[in-house]
Amino acid sequence: MLTTVSCALREPAPGDRPAAWQRALSETFVDLEVTVDQGRPWTGELTAQRLGALQIATEESGPGTVLRSARAVAADPRGHILVRRQLAGTALLLQDGRTAELRPGRLAFHDARRPFRIVLPERQRARILMVPRALLRLEERHLHALTATVVDEAEGGAAALLLPLLDGLVDEVGRAGPARREQLARTAAEILATVALDQAGREPEPALWERITASAAARLGESGLTPRDLADQHAISLRYLHLLFQRHGTTVGAWLRTRRLEAAREELARPGSAHRSIAAVAARWGFTSPSHFSRAFRAAYGLSPAQWRRTAAENVHGPRPGPPTLSGDGRIELTARVTMEHV
Structure with a gap:
């Protein structure tokens, strides 16, 4: 009717x-x-x-x-x-x-x-x-x-x-x-x-944000990870994904880059990873180009990855001792030498 x-x-x-x-x-x-x-x-x-x-x-x-x-x-x-x-x-x-x-x-x-x-x-x-x-x-x-x-x-x-x-x-x-x-x-x-x-x-937006960023953090090593991959994983539109990151003052690309650099910096500082090359650490965290990784790292932290690794090692093991010197009364003294590299 x-x-x-x-x-x-x-x-x-x-x-x-x-x-x-x-x-x-x-x-x-x-x-x-x-x-x-x-x-x-x-x-x-x-x-x-x-x-x-x-x-x-x-x-x-x-x-x-x-x-x-x-x-x-x-x-x-x-x-x-x-x-x-x-x-x-x-x-x-x-x-x-x-x-x-x-x-x-x-x-x-x-x-x-x-x-x-x-x-x-x-x-x-x-x-x-x-x-x-x-x-x-x-x-x-x-x-x-x-x-x-x-x-x-x-x-x-x-x-x-x-x-x-x-x-x-x-x-x-x-x-x-x-x-x-x-x-x-x-x-x-x-x-x-x-x-x-x-x-x-x-799902409330705060919970959705936590879920998306947690899954993205677990996939930092995937160099080919794209915003479309994340949107599809969480059954939302690509437009909404970008809007969600904008509401948190960032972009998908910037968020991924920052988290990847943070993860690489932490690994370079660990004594147990000293055997791993810088290129290998970069690849582990989604950087396909070592030179691009080095430029992004220096821009973010003011040191090259190699400089950061050496500085972190010195902080863990203490300063390297210099050669012994004689004091005025004939006692042998050890002096510490700390090398600072300026960028």
Whole structure:
């Protein structure tokens, strides 16, 4: 069954627009309270289609705030899950102590059973899907952890594949004939459920960072290790991998180079590795060119690998004794000679 609702708030007098917009949103979704910025010209447009259990709406409006209050939750028993996919402009979705900053391309879930607030600082446009909570097949504790968390296809995972597909299906629903609409809506709902399951079970970023860097540290000796290898190993997109390292103030290449140099420096300082050539140590830690290793080592530590090895050996064994000399009273004294090499 297809039900279409459209509303364009251009004609009401400015003072009547907030009430009219609140009424349109509440009838389309759940009971909501609306405030709008009346300091400048303000308009709003809303189009919604209901296809079985799934409702698809497109909302465009000027700055304002949308509130689902505790009073509205108590008065309105509808417990649907709403999914906001930002198309233009920005929005802030606040629920359960979290804030999701939505920019174009981002998506976030919010639960009508609990209060939420949406702050619209500028004119914006969004697609809002509303589904029964049972369709997402999530336990309540997982639903609670899902709300107001950003789903961004740029961060990889299932979202990178599913969000563009979801957009295409929703667009197709509006163009399809009656026979295909219900089928497309069911498919879109299934994709939405898969996105929710993936987001609810997604590993927190700090834990993901620890897992990726631990595995990269274990593979430092692989000279051919690439960012793509790491992304594939951890089932994330290459773009998200680079973004993760950027958030920690580095790049994948710089992180690997630093850890490889640190490991090589530690090995060169160990007495037990004195028999191993510098080229062999370099190769052990992923450097295919001894000369490149030497340049990178000197740039990082101010000494060549050979100088560092000698300095470390002297620190372990103490300074080398010089030749004996006679003191003024005829006693034999030993003097220590320490050679310092300047770079």
